[in-house]
Amino acid sequence: MDFDSPSISRASRASHNERLPAGSPAFLPPRRRLLVSKTRPSQAVKRQDSSSESEQLPAKSSRCSNCGHLLTDMDLVFCPHCGQRRAGGLDMAAAFDAVRNAVEEEKARQSRTASTAVLHSLEAVAMVVQDMLQVKYGLVLDEADLFAKLRHHCNGSTPEEVVSLFNSQRDLHFRTRGCQRLLALQLDWKPMDFPQLCAMVKTMPGTASGVAAAQETVGEGTAAPVAIAVFREAYGADGPKMLMGRCGGSSAPPLLALNARNLRLAGLIEPRIVSELRTAGPSKKPVERTAPPWRDEYVSATKAQDSALLERSVPKLDLSEAPRKALRRPSPRRKDEKGGSSATSSARLTQCSTEASRSYSPERQRLSGPHGPLPFANLQVSGPGPGLEPPMGLGLYQEPAPCPMEPITVLPQPSQPAWAQPQTPRLSGLMGLTPPTGLDVPKLTPRVLAPPSPWM
Structure with a gap:
């Protein structure tokens, strides 16, 4: 019905308005109404444009990987013939797995950063x-x-x-x-x-x-x-x-x-x-x-x-006494000290020998008589070599046991003084010494000074 035509009466318009639903453009005053004839062509053009746009975007089609059926509907996730999941479609399980993995990686990265950050x-x-x-x-x-x-x-x-x-x-x-x-x-x-x-x-x-x-x-x-x-x-x-x-x-x-x-x-x-x-x-x-x-x-x-x-x-060493005693090797110097050959013992022996070699030493005076040295003070070592005299004053004389003393020849004198009487050497402290086997022992002969001869 053309409402703008002059042949339509006012009553027909009122009856038509009563039959229209609320909000219809027919309730608008005639002066404010839009001509339907003018609006219809524009709406038709819009519909044509939208249809052309939809036609330009063809639907993506694919085939089922199991049965090979052509799937043209984008909303189909499973194949209607065999029920196989559509390849390249919306795989919600895989999508959720990817999201879950990304969330776990982010949490692990944050925990590592929080543990190392200061x-x-x-x-x-x-x-x-x-x-x-x-x-x-x-x-x-x-x-x-x-x-x-x-x-x-x-x-x-x-x-x-x-x-x-x-x-x-x-x-x-x-x-x-x-x-x-x-x-x-x-x-x-x-x-x-x-x-x-x-x-x-x-x-x-x-x-x-x-x-x-x-x-x-x-x-x-x-x-x-x-x-x-x-x-x-x-x-x-x-x-x-x-x-x-x-x-x-x-x-x-x-x-x-x-x-x-x-x-x-x-x-x-x-x-x-x-x-x-x-x-x-x-x-x-x-x-x-x-x-x-x-x-x-x-x-x-x-x-x-x-x-x-x-x-x-620099680390400090543990110098406790217990491990030192357990791990220390015996020192050769300590062994010498125990045997009596240390520096102190050597010095003492040197002092004794020096005192004994002096003319005024006590040992020398004891071995000497009131008028001079005793006859046995000077001993001559007889042997294959030249005559040697041992050091005086030490009192260390060796008398071999198997060698007897040679007889002493004394010229007859009418009267001999006391100092010329033969005396026995005091060697009681060195008796019983035996020389080593196979050693040529020299003979010790006491030398006695004879008095001057009256016929001289």
């Missing part, structure tokens, strides 16, 4: 760099510039990683306080144990020269290593040795205690100035200069620290 590593390294530059060169860096560049270029999870990233930045310069200099730095990292860390703190107390990771309880009872800048010993520590360090993070207290039990890692950080840029002249053009010299205080502290580390690194 909280507030960047802040601890920055504090050590500031303190060491003050002591070593007498310079202070701008804190805002230092922290901003470290967070941007050297944001590592551990202190050692922060130092490694710091050294990888070759063109990184830091401003000093007052913006008068630009410094290019390099950091030396040296791992240390707890005794070496204590020796370093004793050398430079009050200066943060090393970074340590202490196990600390943070948030919900979980324990995580926290990086601190160690600078002094704990005050009034009665138990085991304790060290104190500063922490720059907001989630940890400013001071943390450290002992050998909760230490995870520690290292000495040594900053070095590679180059220095200074502004010179009215143009304020930076000029590169050499690094400033070390301060005398730092030089003396370094020498003391090196000596302390060397003494600490």
